[in-house]
Amino acid sequence: MIEEKVLDNPLLEGLALDRHVDSLSFVIFGAHGDLTKRKLVPAMYALFLQGLLPKGFALLGTSRTKMSDEEFRNLMRDSLIKFAPDLPYEEESWSRFAASLYYRATDSSKPEGYEVIKSTLTELDAKHGTKGRHVFYLSTSPSLYLPIIKGLAASGLVTKAKVSEAWPRVVIEKPFGHDLASSIDLDENIHEVMREHQVYRIDHYLGKETVQNIMVFRFANGIFEPLWNRNHIDHIQITNAETIGVEGRGAYYQEAGALRDMVQNHLMQLLALVLMEPPISMDAEATRDEKIKVLRCLKPLTAESIDQHAVRGQYGEGFIVGSTVPGFRQEESVSPDAPTPTFAALKLEVDNWRWAGVPIYMRSGKRLAKSITEVAVHFKKAPHNLFAADQSDDPSERHDNVLVMQIQPEEGISLKFATKQPGPTTMVRWLNMDFKYGTAFGARTPTAYERLILDCLIGDPSLYARTDFVEASWKYIEPLIEHWDKVKPTDFPNYKAGSWGPKAADDLIASTGHAWRKL
């Protein structure tokens, strides 16, 4: 028999096929939870409105709560109206979307639950033509990840797929483990029943437009990358400030703290995007390969160096937008002597050719004066200052060219530069050149979940955390967690709600001649 010659498909040329979604069923565990109501279903509906969901599509929600399909649909509709006001809700389009929503009450700790899911998925395959392609989204407590994944595997719903095969997929929410050992343990258990390319570890920060724009900004503009190194950059500040407290998550937060909740995942991802080398392509693995290299170049923290590189804090009572708010230890479900840090500031050093000697400051805290997340790149000063009036010995008064990539609340980029104040004398005035996503493009900015879920449906893991990144991140943070667990704080609470964190954080950055940005 003569083998038929394999030819390329000439019809594919010029077609944008990278965003094609195959028919599939999307299963949400924890479908009665807040995340499903606030983020997942609105994101799915937004994808539906944009025509990005396939014709063959079904969404199956499951949790312990008893509900009919109709009750689930109504609950999701009410949540959509409440939590996604930027989406155009129309009865007609919602009805068509809702026709693909189903619900089954199951107990994920019992095998029978998975049999119910399995038989329902078989029905949906036949009804919606979803062809046995399944995505399982674990919107549950992290303690349920392994039991659910094992349950799915035992029922045959999850199997190890060859690298060339894309299904089934499982999405898990952070935290990916509680520390290095539990993270490795989680991964080992996951990898027993499925391969890495089937696992999508979601970090919603990576779905934000501005976070994705960091790569475009750095590598599509020829003017910035030549300056993006130790020769031109003085230091970098990464700030994640929240005015909110623990918002009913006291028990979780008491165990997690600022390091686990924000630094180990979101801020490390931001750090990697800002510091990484250009990837060789936009292939998912190429970008993730470069990101992991950044973490591997971080100078490890040791018991001796920690106090010079890290500061912790916990908020006490204070004022937020004119209202008194309780201290962390007075929050619901929080122990009155909890040693949990609600604030962390770090000074990181990167031992590589590009960043040697450039301090990277990172701070993250709850109940701070303002909600803002940004990356600020401070450039070195002009070598000779002609304008004497522009000099100050106080670092907080000094001016640099600063490039700010603002992640939230308003996504955008600004560049601070000096200009001449109009008038008869040469007065230097520092101004911001501002770009805001919302105004520049007019269109509604898709939510992070929209982008990330779409990527998962397509099978593009670029914006998801890979196992080695998670592990490297834990490796860096672990000595700090251990040190802070061992040496209990004696001064907590050490910052007032509504302030910018403990004074020690100011001292930390001042020790290298810098000051936190006044935001």
Added chain:
Amino acid sequence: MSLPAVKNPQDAGRTMSFLSGNLAQVDVAKIERELSRLWDSAGNKEESSWTPVVRACALNVVLLCDEGKNERMFENLLAEITLRHPCRAILAVIAAAQVEAVEAWVTAHCHFLPGRLDKQMCCEQITVKWSGQSFKSEGLASVVTPLVIPELPSWLFAGSNHLTRAVVEPFLAYLDHLLIDSRFSDEEDNAELCGERLKMLASKWQIALDLADRAVVVDLAWLTLSAWRKAIALAFDDTDVSIKPSRLQVVKTITINYGGDNNGFSQALLLASWLTSRIHLEPSKAKLSQKKSGSSSSLQAQFVQPGSSDAIELNLVAVENSCTGINSFEMTFRDGSDKLNVDFAGGALKVSNADNYEYMELPWSSARDKEGAMEPVFNELVDFAFEHYSKDMVFLAAAQSAVKLLASCQC
């Protein structure tokens, strides 16, 4: 200390009118100055007559049209398109008049930002009207092109009756994208296709080819085909309706059913030309037949593949009383073992080969919502064009094939 800028008390009323979308006549030589003054006034934070505004501009759009119906359609388009694409819009209007004159007006299109009522995003529109007896493109271009903001993508959209090299070229010295629509306008849709209409269709694609080295040319008719192209292409890829790409070497017949008279014909022809150009088919003969009862035309053509003596048959069949655009597509192969069908069904495209089938969602929300409409609306297409602008060699090859087929076409 510098002195504060002097405020004119009449500015507020004029600015309010400008931000509300009313046209304000300005001196043609002072358009930029007047706009600048209006924006300065609009940015006055002490003024409480209007919601704070942000002037936004990410591209230039020049729309060339005749006074009257065309003009209103473009004004409506701008109102829609500025929602998603902040731009400087320049409406270049040609009017018939005894006395030659050039006049200008400015206005703004303001929209509240999504989810916010405290700020409006505004774009500016400049209307330049040339009146006279004998239109010279260079004259209008000399007013319009200096208004194009440098360093931003710039688009020219010329109405079908102005899509000639003589009219378009003076603008393309400053604009880098040309938007055309090879579909026929409403008035042209029912006219007999043989003769002038066929020549007009060929000339639109010929212009695209001629100007392709000067500007990125985007044809809205081509954009309507993207979902069909994708559906057909993926049938030959690793999907549920898998037909091996090698089968493209043994195609026997291609049949495209279309609705919407001449309008649908141009799309069907472009889709067929895309296929023939991708698999390198050369036309050997083509005949266009007009139905006596109406204006619908059908085309039968034969193609050959280089190195093969087998003829490939193309049929473009007009379907009476159906919605505009492609209705269905069928491809058969010489050994009869596969048959590819793509049909518009339930707001999506159903791609099938024997018992295997898959659905593909249409990207157009206007089409998805209705059983009876498979085409995107005009604004959606323009929106899509602005977001996906790049030189499309596949389109140019399809246009070339279409021109060649029309040249060999007998009526």
